[in-house]
Amino acid sequence: AQSVSQHNHHVILSEAASLELGCNYSYGGTVNLFWYVQYPGQHLQLLLKYFSGDPLVKGIKGFEAEFIKSKFSFNLRKPSVQWSDTAEYFCAVTGSNTGKLIFGQGTTLQVKP
């Protein structure tokens, strides 16, 4: 079955700490991978995406993610978080023959000032 698993449901960090959010997927065939973010009171926004090529992709606001095909993973990282990064983060996957996104259940990140 196609699925996305986000290991951390709720993460609390202090400002300037490093962040890594785990994402593993189960999906047959070629995959396209995404991280979306939802800031409090706002709608889902694209943080970064991977289609092909360099497995290390950079997104907005200093975020990056690494696609490791052998581990079916697409973990999100940021070297130094800020209070404004407090949000809910969703990993999602889709295939080459459908645009349907399959989302993980999300990780709530709380950054303490």
Next chain:
Amino acid sequence: DTGVSQDPRHKITKRGQNVTFRCDPISEHNRLYWYRQTLGQGPEFLTYFQNEAQLEKSRLLSDRFSAERPKGSFSTLEIQRTEQGDSAMYLCASSSSNVGGLETQYFGPGTRLLVL
């Protein structure tokens, strides 16, 4: 680019009533998606359109749900005989598909439905 818009933003209804939501995609986007999100979960796919054709529906989508995109622009999602379990955030997204299936979906603010 005014973004994806959804109307209404909030809807409270009584069990058994019908409700209809509207989504206006980003202009020129040929694909339009509907998702449902409940508290503590990620969005769950419901259905999607390419232009006016409905290409895929989730098996989880009960026959009380119907969606249309009559002119390939805006879309409506109707829920008939609402149940308390239908309470959720209904999200719309749009994208521009191309060869190879490389597309990025842009989401609207959602319609929050509460069924009493």
